[in-house]
Amino acid sequence: MAQENSKVSILTNGIIKENPVLRLVLGTCSILAVTTAVSNALGMGVAFTFVLVCSNIIISLLRNVIPAKVHLPCYIVVIAGFVTIVQMVMQAYFQSLYTALGVFLPLIVVNCIILGRAEMFACKNSVVDSALDGVGMGIGYTLTATLMATLREVLGSGSWLGFQVLPESLPKVGIMTQAPGAFFCFGLLMAGCVWLEGKLDARVERKIGCQPLKDLQEGEDKE
């Protein structure tokens, strides 16, 4: 029973306790860019989750084979392989989504969440645990992206997933779907998250880092 609990906690870890976007503050570039519409956010979330789960599984399988000295290039090649698969599938079957996501699809390769999970979790844990961790983190990412896209799409275009939700007579806040709106929404969401943590007495320290943890600490020591 205790073991099952730990499996569940690995899965839910990524959704709330270690939400990759709002609590670990990783992978911010793609979150800001793809949340102009809910459909884009969902598409990016699915692509991201697929790459994360697959790369976690492969890296966890290979964790005793990959030499420590060249581990980063090895991880990057595994991740880039899966990203290429996603690119090809999406180009073949979801052309409009492929165009909407643009360069941010290949940029999943350098998304720090994936590299970070490989570095912190998959290289130390069993295959099943790593896959669960990938699913949890993926859901956490997708939920956050969808939440932010909902805010931006409802305010900016008055619709949700393409359906009109606000009456036509209400003026639209066009800037919400553009660059400033993305920064503003993300700032608000994060502040809301901090406020909620204060109420629940679960304040976490936010460190920004698109880097593997080791490099981040080295960088801080130098400061």
Add this chain to the structure above:
Amino acid sequence: MIVKLAAIFFSMILVNNYVLVKFYGICPFLGVSKKLDSSLGMSGAVIFVMFMATAVTFPLQIFVLDPADLGYLQTIVFILVIAVLVQFIEIFLKKYMVSLYNALGVYLPLITTNCCVLAVTILVVDDYGADVATLGFAAAYIESLVCAVGSGVGFMLAMCLFSGVRTRVEACDPPEPFKGLPITLVSAAITSPYFMGFGGIVENIFNVTL
């Protein structure tokens, strides 16, 4: 030709600013832009790596991947080139240019996972790859290199602007939940429309269509 290059350079800095308009490289922007000297060091390293990476990947795409019909390998090949290049530059600087290494060395390992570099290598192929057929390889190559340096300078501009903004913001007293990152993001939201306002200015000054 020179007018067009200047137009490309300035439009990459102002209109298509990589950080504030296009969202590439947000992580180092939020992480390293606390002090002016670390902002300068990081963006210096980024400009350098962007230039070198584009110098390698653009011919690679035109002369190797395209003729061999291997365009789908772009992502894997480019990220590998960048990773190897960053390692190589680090070793080279450590051995031959110690002073430059001391200034940029700390930031180099972080650059492999910086979206800016991969983004610029992919985007110049999309934007200027077609020019090879019309203007010849040399012209397209120079355009892509100018574009790479311009994007890097744009990154530097955003980083330096924000090292100043953040010093001011930290001295103020925002509401408790906004302290730290959230208020920085909100200040970015206020700065970013100015860069959108530059649209059209560059094209009209240089009188070219990009």
